Every structure is written in C-alpha cells, then in structure tokens.
Amino acid sequence: METTATETGAARTGGWGRVFRGNRGLWITAAVAVVALAGGLVLGRFVISPIDAAAGAGAPDPGLVTVPVEFGELSNDVTLRGDVGYTDAVELKIDTSTFTGPAVVTGQVPETGAELDRLSVALEVAGRPVIVLPGALPAYRTLRIGVSGPDVLQLKETLAAAGIGVGDAASDVFDEATALAVGELYNQVGYPAPDAEEGVAETVIAAEDSVRMAEQSLADARAALAVAGQGPSAIEVREADNQIASLDRQVAAADAAGEDSSDLRDQLALAQLQRQALDAPRDTSAEQAAVDGAIAGVETANASLAEARQAALPYLPASEVLYLEDLPRRVDAVDVERGTALEGAAMTVSGAAVELTGTAAAADVELLEVGAEASFELPDGAAHRAVIVAIEPAEDGGRTVISFEPDPLSPEQMEQVLGTNVRIEVPVGATDGEVLSVPYAALTAGPGGESRLEIVTGDPRDGESAETRMVTVETGLAAGGYVEVTATEGDLAEGDLVVVGS
Structure with a gap:
C-alpha cells in the first residue's frame, strides 16, 4: 500500500508540472497581477491626491480682492445692430391702361445697379418709352390740350426745370405751349411724340378746306360790294347822255315837220329819269350783308381749324411717364425681361444714397441725437464713420428706428456690406x-x-x-x-x- 501512495503522489506532482509547463504565460500574468494589487494597496496608505489633500485642509486665510487703478481714455458707447442698404426702396408699377393690346416689354430694360435720373427711359413697352420725371404726384390720366389741374402744374414745373420752355409755368392749364414742350421732351429722349388719335388728321384736312372755301366766299362778296359801291361807269353815263341827246334831236325834228312828237317826248323823259338814277347813291346793303356773312364764315372755319390742329398737338399718356421723388434712383431688382408682358411690378428702385438703419431701446434713445457720430465695422475690420440723420420713435411703443448716413463707400466696399447686418457703435460720452x-x-x-x-x-x-x-x-x-x-x-x-x- 505504501508503494502505491508514493506512486500516486509522484503522479500528481508530475501532472501539476505538466499543467504549469503547458500554461506558463497565463501563470506569469496572474502572478504579476497579484503583485501589482498588493503594491497598490500598500502605496494607497501613504499617497494622497491633491483634491483629497485640499478637502482635508482647512480654509485659507481671507484676503482682499483688489484691482489696479487704470489710466487711459474712457468712453461710453451705445451699441446697436443695423442693416446697410439704399434709401427708400419702392416697387415700380407701370400704368398699362392706355394700351389697346398686350403691354409687351420691347427694350430699354435696365440692369441691376443702374441709375434712373431726370429724362431717363426706365423701360420701353410696346415700342413706347416710359420717361422718368421728378415728382410726388403719380401719373393718373393722359394730359392733353384743355385739361388742367395739379398734375399739369407738376409736369410744367418739371419740364421748366429741365430747360424746356412751357410758357407760363405757374399756370395749371395744358395749353399749346405745354404741348410743344411735351414734343420737345420726346425729342430729347429720342422717341417720336405719340401719334394723334384716329380721325384727327382727316379732321384737320377738312377744316383747312373749309377755311379756304370761306375765304373764297369772302373774297367774292367783297368784290361784289366794291362793284356796287363804285356807281355808274363812264360808258353807262355816256350812253345815257347820248340817248337823251338823240331823243332830243328826234323831238325837235318831229316838231319842225309838224309831226306828233308825244311818244318821243315820253321816251326822252324816261331817258332823263334813268340818267338821274345813275347819279343817285346806290343801295349796297345786300352786298354788305353778304360780306358780313362771309367774314363770320371765315372766323368759324378758322376756329374749327385751330381746334382740329390742337387735337393733333403732342400729348402725354399716363403710361409713358413715371414720376419719382428724390432722383437719381438706383435699380435694385428687375422683374421683367424683353419680350414678356408687363404684369405687376416692373422693378424695385431705391434712393442712390446709402443708408444704415438700426433700432434702439428707449434707454439708449435718450442718449442719442441727430448729428451724433457713429462707426461700424467693414468686412476688412476697418471702422467706417457714419452720422445719425433721423430718430423715428415707433408708433406702437416698440424700438425706435435710428437712421445713419455713412461716409462715402467705394463700389467694392458697398458690394461687400450691402444687405448685411453690422454692429454700430455710437460714442455718447468720452473723457478729454x-x-x-x-x-x-x-x-x-x-x-x-x-x-x-x-x-x-x-x-x-x-x-x-x-x-x-x-x-x-x-x-x-x-x-x-x-x-x-x-x-x-x-x-x-x-x-x-x-x-x-x-
């Protein structure tokens, strides 16, 4: 039995040896882990983290909080945000009520950024120009001979300011001088004046014929009056005298011959009466009445001709003029193109001046005033000067609108800042x-x-x-x-x- 136990122990020892030799790497790893754990436990009893050390330490002695006295310029600024754009942007709508067909854009379409000024052609519609003129009252009717009103006065003042003679610029009546001035307006913009309405030319021709006929009738009546007022001609007087002398001889010869001369005496008496009638003043009332009637006819014909000719003078359709305030204006956007029918707004224009607009709270508004200087930052970081030009309180009690006028910007700078929102600084107080x-x-x-x-x-x-x-x-x-x-x-x-x- 002892031999058997020894052999069994040896067998077990050899088995564990084989296990250790077959898993040597695993056993080494396990041994390292055990050693590291033991070392960590030992070091943990002696090493304390800074956080734990601070937590275990008492509060530091209180000190004084101080700041250094500074030396430099001191300024108080109001800061607000603002948008850069052109002033008074409006949509332009062209009156197309006078067109009989489609109002097709045929030319003169401006590009974005173009300027519209006095006598500029904003657009060409159906071959006709839309002429820009300065004015606050919009065109609402066609202006022609005989009309009057504030729109006529505005037109005459505008044309006079452009150097075009209008006659009496203070009158609000569209007269012949105004019509001729409108013709010159079209001449300066390079377009013919509008054609006269249908039938006007034929009316003028007929009126001219009537004048010629009336003048001829007057000439004939005056000739008849002249003839009637001249009395008998020398031939008529001589013939009458000769007839009396002849009859007188015949009466004498008959009496000498003892013949009856009573019939001859009657003829002689009649000839003598006719001769006396030649010397008496003639009645020309009929001829004078004919002359008077012919004169009236000429006057009537001339009045009709003048009226017809006035109807043929230049006029200004409402569709061919566009009144704008504060010229020049800049074209911001064009909503039409050549070949399309005009519907709605044709374009958006604004004032040519650059405006910077922001809003401010009531507390800041009290520190601001018109004329105060400000600055805003350009994309390159440079500060650009501006001046407050208007302070408009909101009607609903909201934020107040502050309008600034920037110093001139170059085209490149304007392209960079147009439509952007910038920060505006307004110094409201500064040390000397x-x-x-x-x-x-x-x-x-x-x-x-x-x-x-x-x-x-x-x-x-x-x-x-x-x-x-x-x-x-x-x-x-x-x-x-x-x-x-x-x-x-x-x-x-x-x-x-x-x-x-x-």
Whole structure:
C-alpha cells in the first residue's frame, strides 16, 4: 500500500508540472497581477491626491480682492445692430391702361445697379418709352390740350426745370405751349411724340378746306360790294347822255315837220329819269350783308381749324411717364425681361444714397441725437464713420428706428456690406484725454457722503490686517463698469491697488 501512495503522489506532482509547463504565460500574468494589487494597496496608505489633500485642509486665510487703478481714455458707447442698404426702396408699377393690346416689354430694360435720373427711359413697352420725371404726384390720366389741374402744374414745373420752355409755368392749364414742350421732351429722349388719335388728321384736312372755301366766299362778296359801291361807269353815263341827246334831236325834228312828237317826248323823259338814277347813291346793303356773312364764315372755319390742329398737338399718356421723388434712383431688382408682358411690378428702385438703419431701446434713445457720430465695422475690420440723420420713435411703443448716413463707400466696399447686418457703435460720452478710472465696486461713501477709495499699501493676502489708506475722489464719466476718478484728498496713481471686496 505504501508503494502505491508514493506512486500516486509522484503522479500528481508530475501532472501539476505538466499543467504549469503547458500554461506558463497565463501563470506569469496572474502572478504579476497579484503583485501589482498588493503594491497598490500598500502605496494607497501613504499617497494622497491633491483634491483629497485640499478637502482635508482647512480654509485659507481671507484676503482682499483688489484691482489696479487704470489710466487711459474712457468712453461710453451705445451699441446697436443695423442693416446697410439704399434709401427708400419702392416697387415700380407701370400704368398699362392706355394700351389697346398686350403691354409687351420691347427694350430699354435696365440692369441691376443702374441709375434712373431726370429724362431717363426706365423701360420701353410696346415700342413706347416710359420717361422718368421728378415728382410726388403719380401719373393718373393722359394730359392733353384743355385739361388742367395739379398734375399739369407738376409736369410744367418739371419740364421748366429741365430747360424746356412751357410758357407760363405757374399756370395749371395744358395749353399749346405745354404741348410743344411735351414734343420737345420726346425729342430729347429720342422717341417720336405719340401719334394723334384716329380721325384727327382727316379732321384737320377738312377744316383747312373749309377755311379756304370761306375765304373764297369772302373774297367774292367783297368784290361784289366794291362793284356796287363804285356807281355808274363812264360808258353807262355816256350812253345815257347820248340817248337823251338823240331823243332830243328826234323831238325837235318831229316838231319842225309838224309831226306828233308825244311818244318821243315820253321816251326822252324816261331817258332823263334813268340818267338821274345813275347819279343817285346806290343801295349796297345786300352786298354788305353778304360780306358780313362771309367774314363770320371765315372766323368759324378758322376756329374749327385751330381746334382740329390742337387735337393733333403732342400729348402725354399716363403710361409713358413715371414720376419719382428724390432722383437719381438706383435699380435694385428687375422683374421683367424683353419680350414678356408687363404684369405687376416692373422693378424695385431705391434712393442712390446709402443708408444704415438700426433700432434702439428707449434707454439708449435718450442718449442719442441727430448729428451724433457713429462707426461700424467693414468686412476688412476697418471702422467706417457714419452720422445719425433721423430718430423715428415707433408708433406702437416698440424700438425706435435710428437712421445713419455713412461716409462715402467705394463700389467694392458697398458690394461687400450691402444687405448685411453690422454692429454700430455710437460714442455718447468720452473723457478729454487719458484719465484715472476704477470699477464702480471700488467706490465707497464717506461720513459726509463723499466718494472714497481704499488703497492697499501692504500685502492684500493679509486680509483685514493688510495696510490700507483712504483716498477721497471726485467721480466723472462712467462707462463700461468703470468710472473716472480724480483724487481730492490723498494720492492716487496708475497701478495703485484699490479694494473691491474681501
């Protein structure tokens, strides 16, 4: 039995040896892990982390919170956001009521960025121009001979300002001089004046014929009156005298021959009466009445001709004029193109001047005024000057609209900032040069209500036992949490440490 036990133990020992030799790497790893765990437990009893050390330590001794006195310029600014754009943008709609067919755009389509000024052609519709003129009253009717009103007065003032003669510019009547001025307007923009309405030309021709006929009738009547007023001709008088002399001889011859001369005597008496009638004044009332009627006929014909000719004079259709205020205007967007029918707005225009517009709260508005200078940042980081030109409170009590006029911008700068939202700084107060300043929190009130500063002359870390001194000051401009201070009692200099807390 003993031999068997020994053999069994040897067999077990050999089995464990085989297991160890077959898994040597695993056993080594396990051994390293055990050693590391034991080492960590030992070191953990002696090593303490900074956080644990701080947690176990007591609170540090309280010190004084200080800031240095600063020296430099101090300014108070109002900051707001604003949009850069052109002034007074409006949509333009062209009156197409006078067109008998489709209002097709045929030319003169402006490009974005183009300027519209006095006598510019904004658009060409159905071969006709839309002429830009300065004015506040829109075109709402065709202006022609005989009409009157404020729109006529606006047209005449506009044409006169453009150097086109209109006769009496103070009159609100569209007369012949105004019509001729409209013709010159079309001549200057390079288009013919509108054609006369259908039938007007034929009416003028007929009126001219009527005048010629009336003038001929007058000439004939005057000739007849002249003939009637001249009396008998020399031939008529001579013939009458000869007839009397002949009859007188015949009567004498008959009496000498003892013949009956009574019949001859009757003929002689009649001839003598006719001769007397030749010397009597003639009645020309009929001829004069004919002349008077012919004169009236000529006057009527001439009046009809003048009326017909006036109807043929140049006129201004409402569809061919566009009144705009504050010229020149810049084209911001074009909504039509050549060959398309005109419907709705043709384009959007704005003032040529650049405007910067922002809004401000009531508290900031109180610090702003028209004429105040401001600045905004360009894309390259440079500050660009602007001036407040208008402050318009909101009717609903909301934020107030502030309008700025920037200094001139180059085309490149305008292209970069147009339509962008920028930050605007408006200085509303500034010191006259460099001054000493401290935070508001550094000021304390003395027994007499004076402002004081506590200056640390020792080590602030000493807390309440630190050495300090009091300086009485006079305050000035406050801005950005700092206030201007001037020492009235005691010394104060840049870099002095002032107490703001403990």
